[in-house]
Amino acid sequence: MRTDLRNQLDHKSISKTEQDGFGRWGSSLQKIKRNRPLAFAFVVALSLTLGACTMMKSEPNYMNSIAMAHDYKKNNDYVNALLMYSQAVTEAEKKFGPDSGQVAMALGYQGQIYRAQGEWRLAYMTYKRLVPLMDKFAPDTRETKDLKKDFEFVKSKIIEYGIKTEDGYGADQIKKKDASKTKKPKKKH
Numbered sequence: 001m002r003t004d005l006r007n008q009l010d011h012k013s014i015s016k017t018e019q020d021g022f023g024r025w026g027s028s029l030q031k032i033k034r035n036r037p038l039a040f041a042f043v044v045a046l047s048l049t050l051g052a053c054t055m056m057k058s059e060p061n062y063m064n065s066i067a068m069a070h071d072y073k074k075n076n077d078y079v080n081a082l083l084m085y086s087q088a089v090t091e092a093e094k095k096f097g098p099d100s101g102q103v104a105m106a107l108g109y110q111g112q113i114y115r116a117q118g119e120w121r122l123a124y125m126t127y128k129r130l131v132p133l134m135d136k137f138a139p140d141t142r143e144t145k146d147l148k149k150d151f152e153f154v155k156s157k158i159i160e161y162g163i164k165t166e167d168g169y170g171a172d173q174i175k176k177k178d179a180s181k182t183k184k185p186k187k188k189h
Contacts, residue, residue: 060087061091062092062095062096062102065106066084066088068084069085069088070109073109073113078113078117081113085106085107085109085110085113089107101133103133104134107126107133108130108134110126111126111130115150115153118157120157120158120161120163121158121165123154124151124155125165125166127147128167130147131151134147155170158170
């Protein structure tokens with residue numbers, strides 16, 4: 001009997017609370033519950049509008065370009081990563097000068113991708129510009145020594161594959177290599 005009475009009281013208190021609108025805040029809460037889908041749509045529309053406004057106002061800058069390039073690189077989108085690193089080089093040249101550390105950093109990332117993809121001519125041109133910058137900023141570091149080894153490796157690939165560079169690097173070695181292939185060895189009798 002007590003449980004029936006308790007259930008009846010609980011039921012009455014619940015229905016009374018529903019009628020009262022949960023106290024002072026009840027009517028507001030019920031309005032929010034009824035308009036929840038509309039409120040959600042409004043918040044989404046507002047956030048998209050604000051996001052579009054900030055995207056239109058944003059100007060390319062060095063750090064944003066580097067960050068975006070890293071994201072592309074993580075997702076194995078090397079084409080867009082290279083584009084963003086190129087944009088970072090351009091922005092760094094404008095803001096910091098063509099011989100700055102920021103330019104060297106962006107070129108280093110760019111050179112890594114070219115080398116990894118086997119784009120030897122592009123890697124060569126990137127390293128050709130990067131090595132003097134690294135000698136200027138960090139001449140005796142392990143990174144600079146490794147970079148010079150990478151550059152030598154790229155140079156060897158230029159010669160090995162007979163790739164023509166804009167500055168004519170390796171042309172003499174390529175000619176000698178081609179000449180040695182065309183000569184026939186003398187037969188000894």
